[in-house]
Amino acid sequence: MNLRKRPEEYLEREDGKVAAVILPLDEERSKVPFETATFGLG
């Protein structure tokens, strides 16, 4: 697992997978092939 430990919570790294699959809409949308864009907004 790629985790960076902090006192309060382990922070997860991006892994290309969708972690939200419990609610029906989320489960459905987790199957969509997605791409990722990342921006620093300042």
Added chain:
Amino acid sequence: MGDHTEAVSIDYDPTVVSYSDLLAEFWLGHRYDSINRSTQYRKAVFCRDETQRQLALVSREEHSEREGLSLDQIRTGILPVNHFTYAEAYHQKYSLSRASESRLFLESVYPTGKALADSTVATRLNAYLGAGLRLDWKALQRDLGAYGLPAHLEKQIRQLIASRSSRE
């Protein structure tokens, strides 16, 4: 701490919106001409592959021409992604706090920052609650039943929508 940049990461369906579309919004949504005062709050496109990098370079050039600026005046960097770490859950989906019971429910279902960030339900509700009347409230009314919220929370959201729509 000290070597990271606060950033937003967008998972998107490329059949609906393109990377270039997102770049266009990015240039409109930040101060590209101000100096980066720290690594933590620097402005940058963090590219995941060469295709993204090339598109970012083209978009930067087009933006500078459109604004009548030289490339030197565009302070926004075009950099490779090293790795992306999700912030804690309380940093995610800020506008959800306007529907606090729904937020508590979603945090109970998705207790980690990554899971809450990954949730389409949380993302859409956050967008509607944050953008308000600029988004299509009728679409939310139509689709809300499929979100999987408990009935009483769905009712609260519908009442919230109705009260905002009436102020339009």
